[in-house]
Amino acid sequence: MKYRLGIDVGGTNTDAVILDEHLQVINSIKVHTTADIESGIYAAMHQVIQQAKIAPQQITHAMLGTTQCTNAIVERKHLAKVGVIRLAYPASVAIVPYTAWPTSMVKVLSGKYEIIHGGSEYSGQPISAFDENELKKVLDKWQGQVEAIAVIGVFSSIKPEQEVRTAQLIKQQYGDDFPVSLSATIGSIGLIERENATILNAALDKVMRRTADGFTQSLVQEGVKNAQTYLCQNDGTLMSIDYAKAYPILTIGSGPTNSIRGAAYLAKVKQAMVLDIGGTTADLGVLVNGFPRESSIAVQVGGIRTNFRMPDIVSIGLGGGSIVRENSTGEITVGPDSVGYQIEEKALVFGGDTLTTTDIAVRLGQAKVGDPEKVAQIDLAFAKRAAAKIKAMLENAIDQMKTSRDAVDLVLVGGGEIIAPTELAGVRQISRNPQGPVANAIGASIAQISGDFEKIYSYEKVQRERALKEAEKLANQQAVAAGAKATSLSLVDVNETPLAYAPGKTTKVRVKVVGDLA
Known part of the structure; x- marks a missing residue:
């Protein structure tokens, strides 16, 4: 028998599951996330394998969903010193790299940048001639001062050749292992947002x-020596370890998408809204054809505006560990602060001294955890008012995600789902599953591999059919590079966006394919 191991690291808990070759859950475990992350991952892995009573050598695939990259950006820790090379001169000099960035982040990344000759117009014509000697002078100056380089060319999504050549020259001088991020492979149209995403990708190399x-x-320490390893990316699919090292930014937002994919699997649905309630936050997303709906607007990551692929998620400060208070005016507040992974030490039902949403759920008979006698003193009217506040917060978040006034089907997952009411305004029916608390780890372990390719074409210069075939071919190549089996690839989405400001029927084409693990 062959097995899969899925692990997902959240802010409060680290979840692990074992699935058999038929993708049935054999065992699951939930342990508290540790300060150093790694020991929590190992503890969850060790316990779930021991309880499943399987030999570690029988695990053939191991998947990890982690918030480490997100945390590194938010906390400004463990980031690489980045040099930024923009191919654009004399264009774009009025708005230099790192414009509108938090100063705390710029200091950590070194703030080094150069705008040199190069770049293209939207027509593909060069802005100015690319000068290799100019680039080499910059590299000489930066020798030993930067740990990664981000390369951004104006309209490189049309003509990426200058970015590719720049990367070749950097590696010639700094070594083949030196990390270089190219904007043509990371962001979408929009120079500054694409540049920002590329800088962040370079900064996350060490993390x-x-x-x-x-x-x-x-x-290896646990004896899982025969498994292919993958990391989760934020479109609900997986990528190989090597691919993740090249594109670490794609792990940002992977936690909620793991839950969405796990929820889809458990509820056996492809169209629904998913609510994942953890210990600290509640994340709300939408299933479209079995995959998370993507955001169509620029997304702020750690206070930095970017335009790389991100899931459309609404997060609110409401979880099973959220602290419940009554202020001086008699108003009840819930969160956004939480006892987090210390819930079994601080919540009243576990003998602590902090009133949490879990205590309210136990007092009202919604959940059976801890010792109900320890919350018996909570005034019933107060508990009902707190529950009404929780209900209103969830209903408001659901309303934000809806695209019409029609009622939606809701799949409820996460370890904090016990605090949710049985009915919510705007919801037709609520689906729950006994494995819901570990939906994120299940989503990690059942995911496929994707390839996502985007390019701008002029349909007057390239026939539409030819452009679409080329884009699909390149998306297939990305999927295989990320770890997909070539013979299993299928096309799941084609998006064509005409660019009204550009001549020649200029259109942004985006193609997505998915396939099984190689």
């Missing part, structure tokens, strides 16, 4: 290498 190596070493 991802440490995360990936730590995961691999934990597997």
Whole structure:
């Protein structure tokens, strides 16, 4: 028998599941996330394998969903010193790299940048001639001062050749292992937002290498020596370790999408709204054809505006560990602060001294955890008012995600789902599953591999059919590079966006394919 191991690291809990070759859940475990992350991952892995009573050598695939990259950006820790090369001169000099960035982040990343000759117009014509000697002078100046480089060319999504050549020259001088991020492979149209995403991707190099190596070493330590390893990316699919090291930014937002994919699997639905309530936050997303709906607007990551692919998620400060208070005016507040992974120490039902949403759920008979006698003193009217506040917060979040006034089907997952009411305004029916608390780890372990390719074409210069075939071919190549089996690939989405400001029937084409694990 062959098995899969899925692990998802959240802010409060680290979840692990074992699935058999028929993708049936054999065992699941939930442990508290540790400060160093790695020991929590190992503890969850060890316990779930021991309880499942299987040999570690029988695990053939191991998947990890982690918030480490997100945390590194938010906390400004463990990031690489980045040099930014923009191919654009004399264009774009009025708005230099790092414009509108938080100063705390710029200091951490070094703030080094150069705008040199190069770049293209939307027609593909060069802005100015690319000068290799100019680039080499910059690299000489930066030698030993930067740990990664982000390369951004104006309209490189049309002509990426200058970015590719720049990367070749950097590696010639700095070594083949030196990390280089190219904007043509990361962001969408929009120079500054694409540049920002590319800089962040370069900055996350050290974080991802440490995360990936730590995961691999934990597997070996536990005796899982025959497994192919993957990391979760934020469209609900997987990528190989090597691909994740090249594109660490794609792990940002992967936690909620794991839950969405896991919820789809458990509820056996492809169209629904998913509510994942953890210990600290509640994340709301939408299933479209079995995959998370993507955001159509620029997304702020750690206070930095970007335009790379991100899931359309609404997060609110409401979870099973959220602290409940009554202020001086008699108003009840819930969160956004939470006892988090210390819930079994601080919540009243576990003998603590902090009133949480879990205590309210137990007092009202919605959940059976801890000792109900320890919350018996909570005034019933107060508990009902707190529950009404929780209900209103969830209903408001649901309303934000809806695209029409029609009622929706809701799949409820997460370890904090016990605090949710049985009925919500605007919801037709609520689906729950006994495995819902570990839906995120299930989503990690059942995911496929995707390839996502985007390019701008002029349909007057390239026939539409030819452009679409080329885009699909390149998306297939990305999927295979990320770890997909070539013979299993299927086209799941084609998006064509005409660019009204550009001549020649200029259209942005985006193609997505998915396939099974190789």
